[in-house]
């Protein structure tokens with residue numbers, strides 16, 4: 001889209017906006033770099049042209065599911081079980097690439113792959129992994145992850161109220177789950193519930209469409225991540241076979257924490273991708289938009305905004321470069337994952353608001369491709385554990401004192 005009224009730009013070509021200032025992608029082996037490039041091309045050609053419309057309409061682009069499936073990235077990072085595998089760095093950079101175009105689409109991908117599939121991969125038995133992961137990798141079954149409840153968000157560790165009661169070879173689940181991404185339309189939910197007999201939190205694979213007593217209501221009127229369909233699930237005496245209880249983990253809340261450690265780290269990649277998208281679109285605008293007869297990108301104060309945005313992006317990328325090494329070595333701690341999420345999401349709030357500011361009035365219009373990042377960053381700041389929760393995890397690790405309650 002052109003915003004110029006009179007083209008007085010110098011004839012030489014201007015630099016192409018590039019948010020990979022420290023050549024991060026160069027650290028990938030060639031075959032993995034090719035995957036990242038393929039994802040970028042997909043996002044730019046298939047998703048970008050239609051995503052604003054879906055965002056405004058609060059709806060999910062089901063028309064993209066066949067091509068997303070062809071991309072072959074569902075279950076990325078998981079070895080075997082029909083999944084594509086890939087290093088933690090590739091998994092992270094892929095999420096970053098998706099979010100660089102659209103954060104909602106990245107969340108859809110992350111809920112299915114990171115939260116639902118990894119719950120089974122990390123906490124399921126061999127038999128459960130063989131049964132559930134291949135159809136999920138083929139996108140024949142799409143998953144969601146139900147931990148948060150209407151009355152229990154940050155306090156899920158000690159406070160989950162959804163109950164599971166064993167009855168012979170089945171379990172009876174009762175309760176509600178809130179905010180569950182993909183829940184309104186997907187096939188299966190990983191539901192975390194408290195066993196009334198031993199008081200421990202256990203995970204269950206619940207088949208949404210065939211389980212009597214399972215219902216979902218869409219959460220309406222969101223101002224962020226509008227493409228993701230979040231649902232409020234009600235479980236009314238849902239009978240789940242014992243073979244659908246995740247039995248390969250500890251059978252306690254620690255199983256949930258194991259999944260969240262990875263996905264919180266993943267939120268760092270996602271929100272860094274969002275900053276990159278906001279920055280590149282703001283820079284393009286600064287190169288085109290004329291005021292006082294000159295491109296606004298030639299003004300010092302506008303350049304400062306762009307330099308600050310890029311500085312935040314580079315800082316987040318550098319943090320991720322080291323934390324992903326720790327993750328690859330199997331050494332990433334909860335506190336190390338938490339500081340990534342806290343730092344990157346708080347920097348992102350600055351970055352996207354500077355981008356919005358740079359566009360002036362057009363910064364609040366979705367069509368200019370910065371407003372969407374501006375709004376979506378708010379949701380990432382709060383989900384998968386709020387900024388405060390991440391900070392308290394770090395605080396406890398470094399001081400030795402828990403300040404949660």
Ligand SMILES: Cc1cc2nc3c(=O)[nH]c(=O)nc-3n(C[C@H](O)[C@H](O)[C@H](O)COP(=O)(O)OP(=O)(O)OC[C@H]3O[C@@H](n4cnc5c(N)ncnc54)[C@H](O)[C@@H]3O)c2cc1C
Pocket residue numbers: 111144145146147148152153154155178179180181224225230379382383384385386387388389403404405
């Ligand atoms: C778009 C979106 C998608 C989501 N997707 C999913 C999903 O797929 N699956 C799922 O299970 N959940 C999902 N969530 C839920 C998300 O993880 C929760 O919103 C989050 O954990 C916070 O819980 P809450 O909203 O109930 O806030 P609350 O826990 O009520 O917190 C409200 C405020 O109080 C602060 N606070 C709470 N306790 C303390 C304390 N001890 N000290 C200091 N401050 C405190 C919080 O930081 C926050 O600022 C999603 C949420 C959103 C917005």
